[in-house]
Amino acid sequence: MPNYNESVTYTEILQQTNKWRALQGILSAGMPRFREFLEPLLSNPKLRIVLTGAGTSAFVGEIAAPALQGSTKRRVEQVPTTTIVSNPREVFAEDVPVLLVSFARSGNSPESVAATHLADQVAQDVHHLIITCAEDGQLAVDHRDRSESLVVIMPEGSNDKGFAMTSSFSCMLLSVLVLLGGYDVDLLPRLADTADEMVERRHDQIEALAQKLPERVVYLGSGPLHGLAHEASLKFLELTAGDHLAFFESSLGFRHGPKAVIDDQTQVFVFVSSDAYTRQYDLDIIKELRGNIGVDAVLALSATDVELENAWVLDDLQDVPDAFVAVVHVMVAQLMGVFTSAALGKTIDNPFPAGDVNRVVKGVIIHGLPQ
Known part of the structure; x- marks a missing residue:
């Protein structure tokens, strides 16, 4: 490995x-x-x-x-x-x-x-x-x-x-x-301090999750954190070279068909919003999915204390907008991708050694725009 x-x-x-x-x-x-x-x-x-x-x-x-x-x-x-x-x-x-x-x-x-x-x-x-x-x-x-x-x-x-x-x-x-x-x-060093603490605290737990080799990983989030879910799923897909499925959606949108992806080999990550109104929908989907596949299979990531079992809560960012909190949360997804890639025996820095997918995209022809 x-x-x-x-x-x-x-x-x-x-x-x-x-x-x-x-x-x-x-x-x-x-x-x-x-x-x-x-x-x-x-x-x-x-x-x-x-x-x-x-x-x-x-x-x-x-x-x-x-x-x-x-x-x-x-x-x-x-x-x-x-x-x-x-x-x-x-x-x-x-x-x-x-x-x-x-x-x-x-x-x-x-x-x-x-x-x-x-x-x-x-x-x-x-x-x-x-x-x-x-x-x-x-x-x-x-x-x-x-x-x-x-x-x-x-x-x-x-x-x-x-x-x-x-x-x-x-x-x-x-x-x-x-x-x-x-x-x-000046918010940037505050984010950096929180992220350093998070990595020190959660590093081994993320590695343990990855070593379970879930066949399907789902990331959910609302508002700015929906975009984070998109990025998180791509990191997993890229670093595992597509060998394991990654999916993303909004917390509300997941019920409208995409929930079909869930099975007993799925690990779900829910990025919980710091906005009190929006957060209600994130908590609703967490409760529902835990009823389907169990508490351990649905991890809540939050900057606000949500008083949930199996929730990783960041310290000192309760008042910080979700778009900023995203840079701390994304490190969990990045590490999840790296650890899974290693467990699968992939070349982490170049998951596609045959050049099927490239670091800088190739093969694109830019056609002239007719006047």
């Missing part, structure tokens, strides 16, 4: 908290420049904010969009680059000012680059916020000297070397929440 301690991916999961501390310094130092670019755009009540990326980078926007919708009081949507590239005229059909926020680990995937070019072609009034981990990536290079673009580079070492996105994901998510949401950058 591969030793996960020797994998780059395992190291990159654990290094995330130090990357968040470094990110605090980057965002604090650059804030005057960032505000000079962003504040005039955000002052326009007609502004449409589109969060884009592919795969895990898209899920950054899926988590952030609900939180930013509330904090900016602007129209915020998550639209994957894959949708923009294949249907640019539909995405930008409306004649309103657009801030296109692009998330990219390397910035070299064909869709990441093409999405910004197509937005320039189709949208009448578009500005770009590029959040990327690679200063020399094509996306950063294309936009670094443009007056209508702002490029923000994540901390050194966040451009993951492993196949799975880990540090890149959490750093980009925290960045957009601070940059557009107006949240205090």
Whole structure:
């Protein structure tokens, strides 16, 4: 069995908290420049904010969009680059000012680059916020000297070397929440301290769950945590090379057909919302599923004390929005993926050695847009 301690991916999961501390310094130092670019755009009540990326980078926007919708009081949507590239005229059909926020680990995937070019072609009034981990990536290079673009580079070492996105994901998510949401950058070290404590406390328990080798893993969450469930399921699917099934849904949506995936070989993780109203629906599905497959098979992850058996509760984050709590919870999912990958005998840093799936997507042909 591969030793996960020797994998780059395992190291990159654990290094995330130090990357968040470094990110605090980057965002604090650059804030005057960032505000000079962003504040005039955000002052326009007609502004449409589109969060884009592919795969895990898209899920950054899926988590952030609900939180930013509330904090900016602007129209915020998550639209994957894959949708923009294949249907640019539909995405930008409306004649309103657009801030296109692009998330990219390397910035070299064909869709990441093409999405910004197509937005320039189709949208009448578009500005770009590029959040990327690679200063020399094509996306950063294309936009670094443009007056209508702002490029923000994540901390050194966040451009993951492993196949799975880990540090890149959490750093980009925290960045957009601070940059557009107006949240205090000093929250980042607080998240880092809580995450360090969580990993120390839960590391062996996560490994024990993985070694049971559940054939099906389900992640559920509401609001921003629905996007987290999406990312968590992808991490498991990627790192096990698709050998074990991973599924995600919202807590309410799960009953509408997807619940059929549940059997006695299923492990469920429910990300419980800190919002008192939303949390009721998370607790309802936990109770229902435990009645179906047992308490041990349904783990609740929460930043609020939910007074449940088999619940892992984070300390000191009760007042923190779910979109921020997501970066702590995701480390459980990342570790679950790594430990399961090791138990299955996979090559953790490259689960697809034959190249069926690649770290930076290959095989995409970008077709010219007819005038």
